Amino acid sequence: MELGTSATQGGAPYEDAAALAQEFVQFCVEAGALRFGEFKTKAGRMSPYFFNAGMFDDGAKLGRLAQFYAKALLASGIEFDMIFGPAYKGIPLGVAVSIELARLGRNVPFAYNRKEAKDHGEGGTLVGAPLKGRVLIIDDVISAGTAARESIALIRAAGAVPHAIAISLDRQEKATEVGADGQVRDVDHSAIQYVKRELGMQVCTIATLDDLLHYLSHRTSGEQDAHLERVKVYRQRYGVS
Structure with a gap:
């Protein structure tokens, strides 16, 4: 099965993107990967919600997560020749997604990197299939784009093309950058927009902050209303259009 074709699972067509996103948000809440409260982000902001892919911590959860990635990728029409999982969270995600795609008839090579270079055996920082062709990076979220740039540099250094990125949740909020004076400032684009506009890569997301708001707006409890x-x-304060 080639990406971009009409994909089915168990004889039924894949859900549309909006329905898939709502199902995914519900799954994240049930798995404890999406929580509400008060959490400090890497940018120093106090966020009313927190997404932690580390909570997909057993075989059933990881398998279902991979199904969401695979469905979103098949629906996106993005074409690629192999998968790359950046250390560390991207490694199990990339493995799980490659297994699910193979189960659906789309078998592609997979590779990942080590944080520290190995000085014995095969050596180096890259493990798995040789990086070549159009590479799809699998990760959980992109906050500042730093990790994405590191993966892109590794892929290009190997002579391959960093073609697309697949993530689970797009927070749709302003990225930050450090000015010449050392001060951290908000910018008018998100990390996802930077990847698309400045790096020229395609991006596939399972759900966005707008999808999360839609999910909360259809819950009737007082606690959910407060969230x-x-x-x-x-x-309103940190979002991008």
Whole structure:
């Protein structure tokens, strides 16, 4: 099965993107990967929600997560020749997604990197299939784009093309950058927009912050209403269009 074709699982067509996103948000809440409260982000912001892919911590959860990635990729029409999982979270994600795609009839090579170079055996920082052709990077989220740039540099150094990135959640918020004076400032684009516009790569996301807001808006409890209002305020302050 080639990406971009009409994909089915168990004889039924894949859900549309909106339905898939709502199912994914529900799954994340049930798995404890998406929590509400008060959390400090890497940018120093106090966020009313927190997404932690590390909570997909057993075979059933990871397998289902891979199904969401595979469905989103098949629906996106993005073409690629192999998968790359950046250390560390991207490694199990990339493995799981490659297994799920193979199960669906789309078998592609897979590789990942080590944080520290190995000085014995085969050596180096890259493990798995040789990097070549159009490479799809699998990760959980992109916050500042730093990890993405590191993966892109590794892929290009190997002579391959960093073609696309697949992530689970797009926070749709302003990225930050350090100015010449050393101060951290918000910029008018998100990390995802930077990857698309400046790096020229395609991006596949399972769900976005807008999808999360839609999910909360259809819950009727007082607690969920409070979460919804806090996320709305956060979106208004830090969100990008």
